[in-house]
Amino acid sequence: MISQKEKYEKRKSRYFLLLKRQQKNLNNISILRFCMFLLGFAILIISYIKNNCYLFYFGILITVLLFCYLGALYQVIKNKKLYINALYDVNDTSIKRLTGEWKYFEDDGEDFIDKNHNYSYDLDIFGKGSLFQWMNASHTYIGRQKLKEILTEKPKNDQNIYNRQSAVKELAPKINFRQRLEVEGEIISNNKQNPDELFLWMKERSNFVIKKEAIWGLRILSIITTITTLILILKIMDFLLTFLLDIHIFVPKIFNLVPFYIPTFLIFIQCIILMIKKDDRRKNLIIAEKYKNSIVTYKNMIKYVEGHKFNSKYIMNLCEKLYNTDGESASKQIDSFSKICELIANRRNIIYLILNPILMIEYHLSISLELWRIKSGDDFKKWLDTIGELEALSSIACVKYDNPYWSMPKIINGSSKILAKNIGHPLLGDKRVCNNLNVEDPYQVILITGSNMSGKSTFMRTIGINIVLAYAGAPVCADEFYCNIMDLYTCMKISDNLGQSISSFYAEILKIKKIVEASKEGKQVLFLLDEIFKGTNSKDRLAGAAILIKQLCRTGNLGFVSTHDLELGKMENHKNSKIKNYHFSEYYTDNEIHFDYKLKAGISPTRNAIYLMKLAGIDIESEKK
Incomplete structure (x- = not known):
């Protein structure tokens, strides 16, 4: 059976051949355009020698038309090559994800790092070597935000998880759809712009511009000004040609009824009108121009999504948001907006400065913007949210496609429990070691002891990161996985905060305080505590850890605690103990020294600190003497 890596390599090879073909086509067109230039030059010389103006005009016309056609064809093939190159890169990225080279991916989600989040910082959900860096296939700002929310927010209920699972199962085998959607989101620059400013602008309204009387008044005035200005220009041209070359052009007599000062006066009036609320009007134009590229990106993505049919009810419900009550598609509406933005972007030239006082282009663009905002502005955020969620779901579907043997988790109700068969850390690749796990009544706390570097912290992260995947609707790195929906809290990576004068021990206390408060509120809490209270002396650490574990046991939570204090293992023997070693x-x-990283029942019978010190070059024996 062909592996996922081989499938990606096959696709990559195909796109490589297509790239070579497109480059060959571009080279051929470049040669043809040069030949067209030589042909035009030859026609110019021949027509001059034979004194044949008809040959000159005909030859130049044909040459110019062919040159323009080849130029347009060159741009079409260049754009096609751009898409093929992006698809090549997507498959190359997919191979790197499978071969463990994903830690070099540029987008690691560092901007989402939050040290105060309940678990994302401790579990390396964002940042270098993170879950986000490994799985993300979103490129737009909203797509990345949606994936971030899915990975950091507790699902509302099990149906929410199953809805995502159904979407992921359908999207996983649709590799063409997923990769093309990714390319559409990546290929245009500025696609990571934060659109919040644009969303707020969409809700604003300009009462003056949307008045019908104002709209028709401005249109009629600009039409009259344009016509009278053209008449004036024609009369001036006739005067100059007659005076300089004694050549007359046809000027209808009725044009003489329009004195020169009429268009001059009208242009002056329009210049005054253009000064009214100029700053507010130009602010609107600047915002539309600022997001021009992002709008093109979303337009292309929406149009591509609309061309597909889905079976998942969750995706179908998402796609229904791309149509208004009249059945008009979002792509058609946003295409109109995109064209207005293109016209606005064309203001950056001298011709606009000349024509604007005559045609009042600025007002007409503002009117077009305002009419579009009235019709479609309220739906704009909904469209972009839909595309962003599809991007996030596609990222999760990549996990499903790349790891076909991982299982889709089952969400259970009732008392907190986690059941897992051959669970491993999803980011470790071939280096992972899998374990079985069964945590349910009457046990609520798993106390993990063990030597340094034996795998305690990695196992804790394995549990946490698979829970995050499960809640996201993704497959988990296990043969079987059952769990409840719980509030996940961790206390694992603790450091001093010099800016706030907080020691690592007190920082740990603050994190544990959040866990205790959540449990007192009656939440179903899943807690992961690594090397509990390591920042204080052994006596206080042992006493404090015992008190905390008892307190968390009484509230009906579920948790994992790693420790070097073997004395804590005696708590398993207490009456009505809910702790298992x-x-x-x-x-x-x-x-x-060797580690098998296998989870075993009971308290750790070994220690290795002295041995590791010897490996580091510390002469333990001489110190004893």
Whole structure:
């Protein structure tokens, strides 16, 4: 059976051949355009020698037309090559994701890092070597935001998870759709612009511009000004040609009824009108121009999505938002907006400065913008949110497609429990070691002991990151996985905060305080505590950890606690204890330390700190003497 990597490599090879073909076509067109230039030059010389003006005009006309045609064809093929190159890069990225080179991906979600979040910082959801960097296939601002929300927010209910799962199952095999959607979101620059300013602008209204009397008044005035100005220009041309070359052009006598000062006066009036609320009007134009490229990106993505049919009810409901009550598609509406933005962008030239006082282009563009905002502005955010969510779902579907043997988790109700068969860390690739896990009544806390570097922290992160994937509607790195919807809290990566004069121990206390408060509020809490209270002395650490574990047990939560304090393992033997001991251990071969990273029942029987010190070059034996 062909592997996922081989499928990507096959697609990559196909796009590579297409790229070579398109480059060959571009080279051929460049040669043809040069030949057209030589042909035109030859016709010019021949017509001059034979004194044949008809040959000259005919030859130049044909040459110019062919040259323009080839220029347009060159641009079409160049754009096609751009898309093919982007598809090539997408498959190359997919291969790197499978081969463990994903840590070099540029977008690692560093902008989403929040050290105060309940779990995302401790579990490396964002940043270098993060879950986001590994799985993200979103390129627009909203797509990245949607994926961030999915990975950091607790789902409302199990149906919310199953809806995503159904969407992911359908999108996973649709590799052409997913990759093309990714390319559409990536190929145009400025696609990561924050559109919040645009959303707020869409809700604003200009009472003056939308009045019918004002609209028709401005249109009629600009038409009259344009006609009288053209008449004036024609009369001036006739005067100059007659005076300089004694050549007359046809000027209807009725044009003489229009004195020169009429268009001059009208242009003066229009210049005054253009000064009215100029700053507000230009602000609107500047905002539309600012988001021009982003709008083109979303337009192309929406148009592409509208051309597909889906079976998942969740995706179908999303796509229904791309049509208004009249059945008009979002792509058609946003295309109109995109064209207005293109016209606005064309203001940056001298011709606009000349024509604007005559045609009042600025007002007509403002009117077009305002009429579009009235008709479609309220739906704009809904369209972009839909595309952003599809991007996020496609990112999750990549996980499903790349890992076909991972299981889709089952969400259960009732008392908190986690059941997992062969669960491993999704980001470790071939290096992962899988374990079985069964945590349910009467046990609520799994106490994990073990030597340094034996795998305690990695196992804790394995649980946490698979829970995050499960809640996102993604497959988890396990053969089977069952869990409840719980509020996930972690306390794992703690450091001093010099800016706020907070020690690492107090920072740990603040994080644990959040867990305790959540449990007192009656929430179903899943907590992961790594090396609990490591920032204080052994006596206080042991006493404090015992008190905290008992308190969290009483509230009916579920949690994992790793520790070096083997004395805490005695809590399993207390009456009505809800604590169960597990450990990781090491073994030695030829005086070398080895770890199997397998979870075992009971308290750790081994220690390796002295051995590791010796490996570091510390002479333990001489110090003992």
